[in-house]
Amino acid sequence: MGAIQLQAIEKWYDQTPVIKGVDLQINAGEFVVFVGPSGCGKSTLLRLIAGLEESSRGRIFIEDRDVSALPPSGRGLAMVFQSYALYPHMDVRANMGFSLKTAGVDAATVREKVEHAARILQLSALLDRRPRDLSGGQRQRVAIGRAIVRDPTAFLFDEPLSNLDASLRVGMRHELATLHHQLQRTMIYVTHDQVEAMTLADRIVVLQSGLIEQVGSPRELYERPANRFVAQFIGSPKMNLLDGTVRDGRFYCAEHAVLEAPANATALGVRPESLALCAQSESMLSGHVSVVEYLGSDVFAVIRVSDTCSLTVRCQRQIELRVGEAVAMRFERDAAHFFDEQGLRI
Ligand SMILES: Nc1ncnc2c1ncn2[C@@H]1O[C@H](COP(=O)(O)OP(=O)(O)OP(=O)(O)O)[C@@H](O)[C@H]1O
Numbered sequence: 608m609g610a611i612q613l614q615a616i617e618k619w620y621d622q623t624p625v626i627k628g629v630d631l632q633i634n635a636g637e638f639v640v641f642v643g644p645s646g647c648g649k650s651t652l653l654r655l656i657a658g659l660e661e662s663s664r665g666r667i668f669i670e671d672r673d674v675s676a677l678p679p680s681g682r683g684l685a686m687v688f689q690s691y692a693l694y695p696h697m698d699v700r701a702n703m704g705f706s707l708k709t710a711g712v713d714a715a716t717v718r719e720k721v722e723h724a725a726r727i728l729q730l731s732a733l734l735d736r737r738p739r740d741l742s743g744g745q746r747q748r749v750a751i752g753r754a755i756v757r758d759p760t761a762f763l764f765d766e767p768l769s770n771l772d773a774s775l776r777v778g779m780r781h782e783l784a785t786l787h788h789q790l791q792r793t794m795i796y797v798t799h800d801q802v803e804a805m806t807l808a809d810r811i812v813v814l815q816s817g818l819i820e821q822v823g824s825p826r827e828l829y830e831r832p833a834n835r836f837v838a839q840f841i842g843s844p845k846m847n848l849l850d851g852t853v854r855d856g857r858f859y860c861a862e863h864a865v866l867e868a869p870a871n872a873t874a875l876g877v878r879p880e881s882l883a884l885c886a887q888s889e890s891m892l893s894g895h896v897s898v899v900e901y902l903g904s905d906v907f908a909v910i911r912v913s914d915t916c917s918l919t920v921r922c923q924r925q926i927e928l929r930v931g932e933a934v935a936m937r938f939e940r941d942a943a944h945f946f947d948e949q950g951l952r953i
């Protein structure tokens with residue numbers, strides 16, 4: 608239950624296109640994450656699916672039913688917002704049961720559904736509290752509970768964790784993953800945080816300027832990014848990209864002949880963990896240490912290769928590097944990603 612299909616969806620505000628032709632098939636029970644930079648159209652796309660905005664062109668199907676002309680209430684979806692949007696004067700029980708009550712569901716059923724959702728979300732002891740007497744994480748759980756009681760075909764989340772502090776975010780992320788596992792319901796989740804996208808998604812949809820750049824599993828996007836944008840958007844720290852040219856079958860960057868490459872390559876991508884510091888005799892690239900970031904589990908060093916090019920290297924944590932020190936680096940041939948002049952993967 609819960610397959611959703613978008614066909615050639617466009618959204619214009621006056622003369623400005625915001626969603627520029629999106630086709631997407633979301634499978635029943637799938638956890639799909641929309642990710643992309645601020646303003647790329649993630650929330651707009653979610654609101655179009657929810658029916659809170661009307662699309663300018665294209666069609667939306669939920670379980671093979673064309674819902675393009677239906678209002679939100681006719682689509683059987685439940686949306687959870689960043690702002691929680693709880694009723695301050697109602698306790699948790701009333702907040703969670705409100706939509707059922709207004710839909711005319713009998714009191715006993717409302718009670719049962721609210722208590723069931725509260726058990727799933729560990730809110731049972733808090734049902735009589737007002738929102739102001741709850742922590743941010745508890746409020747967010749109430750907002751999710753309000754969606755669960757409606758037993759929707761699919762859940763739509765718009766940055767539900769961005770008001771929480773870092774450790775609570777991680778905790779709630781785990782709870783959402785568990786919730787998806789328990790409910791086996793379609794979930795569409797909007798975030799600009801690529802770590803959230805990687806950890807939660809069955810499939811990630813990367814958006815930029817109202818268009819899909821790539822759709823795939825976290826592993827597919829990480830290991831085979833379709834273009835430079837996805838290569839640098841997915842992964843933290845981001846993939847190193849070296850601009851260069853190919854001469855006699857070898858990729859040159861700042862006069863370093865790095866490795867053999869396809870003739871049309873104009874950029875070479877290497878992830879920080881694929882680079883290793885090495886002896887000068889094995890060097891593929893060399894430079895000087897400009898920044899060292901010690902994170903405990905990892906050490907990231909920024910190596911300046913030329914005036915216009917610096918690389919981030921994930922080092923073994925035992926290593927002691929000094930700013931200004933000369934270092935040599937190498938990587939395995941199959942760790943290289945090549946991109947052409949249009950920025951597309953070769
Ligand atoms: N009602 C509106 N009228 C005009 N333009 C709008 C309207 N709503 C959104 N936009 C524009 O549409 C674009 C996409 O907005 P949207 O809110 O979908 O972005 P987003 O990807 O969710 O960004 P963020 O990560 O900042 O939430 C933005 O450029 C925004 O200014």
Ligand SMILES: [Mg+2]
Nearest residue numbers: 649650651765
């Ligand atoms: Mg948004």
